[in-house]
Amino acid sequence: MNASRTRALRLPVTALVCSVVLLSGCSDSGSSGRRETSTTQTAQPAVPAADTDLQSDYQKVIKDVLPSVVQIQTGSDLGSGVVYDDKGHIVTNAHVLGDGKTFKVTIPNSENELTAKLVYAYPEQDLAVVELDKVPDGLRAATFGDSAKVAVGQIVLAMGSPLGLSSSVTQGIVSATGRTVSESGSGGGAGATISNMVQTSAAINPGNSGGALVNLDGQVIGIPTLAAIDPNFGDSAAPGIGFAIPASMVKTVADQIIENGKITESGRAALGITGRTVVDDNFRPVGVAVVEVRSGGAADKAGIEAGDIITKLGDTGVTTITSLSEALAGDKPGDKTSVTFTRDGSAKTVDVTLGEQ
Template identity: 75%
Template sequence: MDASRTRARLYLPLAALVCSAALIAGCSGSGSSPAKDDTTTQAAAPAAANDLQDDYLKVIKDVLPSVVQIQASSDLGSGVVYDDKGHIVTNAHVVGDEKTFKVTTANNEDEQTATLVYAYPQQDLAVIKLDKVPDGLKAAAFGDSSKVQVGQIVLAMGSPLGLSSSVTQGIVSATGRTVSEGSGDGGTGATIANMVQTSAAINPGNSGGALVDLDGRVIGIPTLAATDPTLGAGTAPGIGFAIPASMVTKVADQIIEDGRVTDSGRAALGITARTVVDDDYQAAAGVAVVEVKSGGAADKAGIEPGDIITELGDTDITTVTSLSEALAAEKPGDKVTVTYTRDGSEKTVDVTLGEQ
């Protein structure tokens, strides 16, 4: 298999990566029985390590059979078995424009065929369905994203570089990240809110797999890895992002029940826009409204084609990406103040946001 064809989004360039390390050495004060204390510590450490290893082994045994490899034409990704009817959730950028797929499960090397149910690029999620459900197919259990904590140990499972049923480990580095994908090389261009940042290795082919806690619950779908500008197109080690489980289940449930997404929960202005630059053509200076959706939020507020949006609430808007990221922090029905220029004059208007 040509590993260079595996799918993964290696976006979110970082302006700078600053790494620091410090060695912290500590020693306890003198005591009446130092030899006894040392013995206790020495005995406890291996026991704790064995307990953690046992936790890893149990989670891998329980969850890995629910993580599959997805072959879409010449591209490769991962997926997670969603139910006992053969539905599999993955990334929209894994399925691309394909309608049929080959799927390999962890417990069976025979390829299964699957068909696209629906792809939702706005959230970079998709559901496919096995044409025939093999014996022993096991659905994964999904966790509650609101309970994910920074520092929590997690395992990433998938098919990095075509190496099926691979597992890496790390911690939750941060929560609530808003991340924008690129739109080139098969990317959806989506801006995704509330992503889970992890130090677990995320490589090409991991996309659509599982980020799992030590209770054996999927807390996210690995989707993005950051890039380090100093490495060209290379990834920044230890900085990956996963779509939170609560959003995954919300979207997947709608796709399975209705064949599409009926309630995205994503706020929208209802416009088509493009980035404009300043008079010196040196820097992005706002977002020009190209088209206004009839009856949409912007239309109802009186925003017109040709207006240049410069602020949404308290957030400066310089590019289409910055507008998408600002909207990702809002919900449909929220009222925000939009600042824009028209014929050289600055104006403001309150807009009740619609749904994407």
């Protein structure tokens, strides 16, 4: 079996490669001819309780979460997916699916191949949802965590099917949060630019894409998507550098796909405000009132203040908080646009460089 197609990373590293290292076992073959004169047996050092507890934590998490991590086959390529709900929806990477519309899915502890169809793929965020044609008994949905609680140093487990080895688990930590990385597209062109990625030291190999990055509370905190190589050293692997799409973005995208069959609000760009819809005397929505401006955010830098009423983003009219979110959905962090708003009855337009949500 071939491993899944895997996107390349454009930091100082630009592509994913992997190598398989086979390690032989070793044992102490020497022996001493010295005769023991004491009949007292030397006690073996006790295993620290903390180590035992940590091992138990690992095993519990694996037992709880691994049944929710599936293998997906499309053509000759393999990848991973995570069971999102008990209705048979599975979230994965868009690049795992490629141009496929139907797929074979294998659930852990089962040799039966299930069939699934594409619901919707969103390459801009490298996420997609497929749906099983028949939901098997006992299908277990994973629990997704709160991305805001992900912290550097947390122990995490990566679960998936690296190199076609289903139900594999690797261990590492959260190395960084808030990374913005770019994938390589087909034919070597530019792919998706994804913000707020979770960087991890857990091994990520081809086939891990679309699987689960899990904390010790048994929560999926990300979908592993990228690993890296270092072009400065002959395109050799850059060990311990992998990236996962944060759970918050996964839930945002998956919920919209399941509910609407498409993306209606990406959340990929932000003004850095808290707002609410305002209505006129006839209770018709007429704009978004700025309740709070995040210090140092896009709106703050552009001079937008609390109390302003936003009525347009670029050439798109804004009447509700939903319409503002929809207008932002097609933009990316760093894009430049204009914001029209009213202040004390006067209309103003300012240029804004959009920030990250």
